[in-house]
Amino acid sequence: MASSSSNDSAGNDTEYYEDLSFSLFDIPVLVPVTIICILLFFLGIAGNVTIILIFTRYKEMRTTVNMYLSSMALSDSLIFVGLPSDLYRIWRYRPYIFGNFLCKFIIYLSETCTYCTILHITTLSIERYFAICFPLKAKATITKRRVKGLILLIWLCSSVTALPVWFLFGVEHRNGSLPEETNECKCIEQAARSGLLETMTWLSTLYFFLPVFCLVLLYGLICKKLWRTAYRLEGHQAATRDKYHQQTIRMLAVVVAAFVLCWLPLHVGRILFAQGNLVLYELTQYFNLISMLLFYLGASVNPILYNVMSERYRKAVCRFLKYTRVANQTLQEE
Template structure:
C-alpha cells in the first residue's frame, strides 16, 4: 500500500488525538545518531560484552575454585571482575537509550537504579586499581613489611570498605536522576531518563561532576607517583646488583695480576 493511501486511510479512520500523537511524535526525535552508527556501536558493544562477561566470569570462578589462586592480588582482580560484570549487565539499557532516548518506558526506579549501579561499579573499579597499586608498591619497596601487613583477611576487609565508599559516593544518583518530560508536552512522547531539573538548579549536579572528576584525577595522580617510586626502586636494585659483579671481577683481576707478578719475580720453574 502506498504512502498516499496510508495517509488517506489514517485521515479517514484515525481520531484527532491519534493525528496529534503522530505529529507530536515526529517533532521529538528518538535517535541520537544515524542508524548505521547506532548499528556499529551496538555490534561493538555486544562483542565486548560477550568477551568481557566470559573473561570476568572465568576469573571469579577460577579464584573461587582453586585455593592456591586465592592471593591478595587475585582478590582485587576478582573484585574488579565482579564490578565489570555488573557494568555489562547494565549495557542493554545503555544501548536502549542511544537507540531511543525518548520516551523512557521503564519507570523512574529502574532509571535511577541502573545508573546508580553503573556509577558504583566505576568508582569501585578505580578504587580497587588504586589499592592494588599501593599493595604492589609495598611488596616491591618494602617486601618484608608487606608480608606482615598485607594479609588475606585485611585485603578482604579493605575491598568491602572500598565497595562501601563506592556505594556512598554514587548514592546521590537517586536524587540527581529521574524521569522527566518537556513542559507542555505529552509525557508518553517526551519522557527521558536524565538529570532532574532540581539537580541542575540546586547545583547538586555540579557537585556530582566534581566528585566524578576527583575519582578520576586523584587515582591517576596516586598511580603516577606510586609507579614512579616503584621504577626508581627497581632501577636502584639493578644498579646495586651490577656493582658487586663489577667489583668482584676487578678484585679477581687484581688477584690474577698479583699472582702473575709473583710468578715472574721468581722466574720460570722447570720440572
C-alpha cells in the same frame, strides 16, 4: 542530537525535526556502535566471570593480589548491567519505558561500580608499592583478612559516595506533552539547578584524577626501586631479576595506559555536559558516544591484559577450560 535530512531546513524546522525524532544518531552510526557494544558485552561478561571462577576455584590463585582482581572483575561485570539501557537510549531516547526506579538504579549501579573499579586499581597499586619497596613490612601487614576488610570498605565507600545519583537522575517529560510519548531518563532539571550536578561532576573528577596522580607517583617510585635493585645485583641473578623487572614495568605501563585511555574521555564528557554549552551540543553527543564505547572497553579489557602479561594466569585459564571441556563431555556421555 539526530541529524536532519536533506529536506529539512534550518531554524524552526530543526527543532521540529528533533521533536519528531526518537534517536540521537543516524542508522549508519547506530549499527556499528551496537555491534561493538554487543561484542564488548559478551567479551566483558565472559572474561570477568572467568577471572572470578579461576580465582575462587584454584587455591594457589587465592593471593591477596588476585582477591583484588576478582573483586574488580565483579565490579566490571556489574558495569555491563547498564549496557542494554544505554543501547536503548541511543536508539530511542524517548519515551523511556523502563520506569523511574530502573532509570535511577542503573545509573547508580554504574556510578558505584565506576568508583569501585578505580579504588580497586588504586588500592592494589598501593599494595604493590609496599610489596616491592618494603617487602618485609608488607609480608607482616598485608594479610588476606585485612585485604577482605579493605575490599568491603571499597564497596561501601563507592556505594555511599554514589548515593546522590538517586536524586540527580530520573524520568521526566516536557511540559505540555504526554508522558508516554516524551518520558526521558535524564538529569532532573531541578537537581541540576540546585548545584547537585556540579557537585557530582567535581566528585567524579576527583575520583579519577586523584587516583591517576597516585598511580603515576607509585609506579614511578616502584620503577626507581626496581632499577636500583637491578643495578646492585651481579651475574645470573642480575639477568634474571632484570628480566623480571622489565616484565613488571611493562605490565604497570600497560595497566596505567589502558586505565587512562578508557576512563579519561568519560570524565571529560561529564565536564562538558555539566557546562551545558548548546553550541557544542552535537559534538558533545558524538564525544559521549565514543566515551561510552571506551568505558565498556575498559570494563572488558582487564582479562585480556592478564592473559597477555601473566603466564601464570594463562596456565590457569587453560587448566580451567580443559576442566570445563572434560566436564561437558562427561555430562553428554551420561
